[in-house]
Amino acid sequence: MHPLSDEDKGNLINWYKANHRDLPWRISKDPWHVLLSEILLQQTQMSRGVVYWKKIVERFPTIVDLANSDVEELLLLWQGAGYYARARRLHACAQVVLAEHSGVIPSSYDTLLSLPGIGPYTAAAVASIAFDQPHACVDGNIRRVMARWCEDEEPSERDVRDWAETQLFFADAGLWNQALMELGALVCSPKKPTCDACPISSNCRGKQAPTKYPRPKKRLTKHVKLAAIIEIDVQGLPRLYNRPSDGLFGGLYGPKIVEGDFDPVHADFVGVIHHSLSHREFEISVFTTKVEDGGKIISSYPLSSMDLKILAKGGVV
Numbered sequence: 278m279h280p281l282s283d284e285d286k287g288n289l290i291n292w293y294k295a296n297h298r299d300l301p302w303r304i305s306k307d308p309w310h311v312l313l314s315e316i317l318l319q320q321t322q323m324s325r326g327v328v329y330w331k332k333i334v335e336r337f338p339t340i341v342d343l344a345n346s347d348v349e350e351l352l353l354l355w356q357g358a359g360y361y362a363r364a365r366r367l368h369a370c371a372q373v374v375l376a377e378h379s380g381v382i383p384s385s386y387d388t389l390l391s392l393p394g395i396g397p398y399t400a401a402a403v404a405s406i407a408f409d410q411p412h413a414c415v416d417g418n419i420r421r422v423m424a425r426w427c428e429d430e431e432p433s434e435r436d437v438r439d440w441a442e443t444q445l446f447f448a449d450a451g452l453w454n455q456a457l458m459e460l461g462a463l464v465c466s467p468k469k470p471t472c473d474a475c476p477i478s479s480n481c482r483g484k485q486a487p488t489k490y491p492r493p494k495k496r497l498t499k500h501v502k503l504a505a506i507i508e509i510d511v512q513g514l515p516r517l518y519n520r521p522s523d524g525l526f527g528g529l530y531g532p533k534i535v536e537g538d539f540d541p542v543h544a545d546f547v548g549v550i551h552h553s554l555s556h557r558e559f560e561i562s563v564f565t566t567k568v569e570d571g572g573k574i575i576s577s578y579p580l581s582s583m584d585l586k587i588l589a590k591g592g593v594v
Contacts, residue, residue: 353579
């Protein structure tokens with residue numbers, strides 16, 4: 278294991294203080310602000326994450342406000358951010374915090390880890406950043422920094438965690454975790470790292486060929502064929518159905534969807550759309566049919582971007 282020297286650590290901290298992004302949740306150490314940012318940024322790009330974070334905090338200034346709301350209201354604000362299970366788990370987390378912790382987000386790593394939707398990374402991030410607890414974060418940015426620093430093409434999860442814990446700057450773990458993650462995001466980026474701007478490059482073993490580390494993980498993509506049937510009432514509004522919570526886009530709304538072949542009796546074919554998720558590629562044949570009533574105003578319900586594309590193909594968006 279290749280450790281950072283005290284000089285390296287000092288250089289990284291000074292770099293972070295001078296170059297870190299001014300993000301709204303860094304203004305204070307409010308645990309709710311930190312928690313929300315970490316949940317959002319798990320699978321949402323930073324620029325979009327900031328927009329969603331601001332919308333949600335404006336509507337739910339505290340986690341208690343979220344706990345006392347209906348989950349559909351959060352899903353409506355979350356619309357377009359993707360990976361909606363995060364929103365449902367965040368709402369469940371808020372309700373547990375209210376019921377079992379008097380509305381106060383706990384500071385203990387182990388207690389945080391017991392809450393719905395909070396895994397080891399999020400628990401470490403909240404504990405260290407919001408509560409100054411000495412816990413190392415391990416995310417994709419830190420894995421990449423570690424792999425290049427140690428010249429390791431395929432570090433295991435345990436290797437990365439052991440390295441991160443060994444390097445932890447106990448005097449300010451939250452600052453240190455953010456510095457390492459910011460280095461990975463701004464300098465030690467996946468495809469075009471800027472090693473000349475790196476504050477710790479002088480001792481980096483992988484700097485001669487940084488893009489070799491870590492070796493990209495192979496991703497298998499499943500191709501799925503679906504058929505969507507948009508039922509349009511006499512007012513031109515589509516019927517929307519609540520998706521099962523344990524299925525695709527659970528808790529959101531959308532038109533009827535069936536997997537595989539669809540017999541278009543009394544329905545008109547209007548085209549095909551394609552939609553990509555992390556490990557799935559959807560090819561969706563879209564049909565429309567007329568019904569008497571039951572249509573809903575789309576803007577009043579949370580819908581996935583895939584369902585919005587389907588409805589747009591059917592001419593009702």
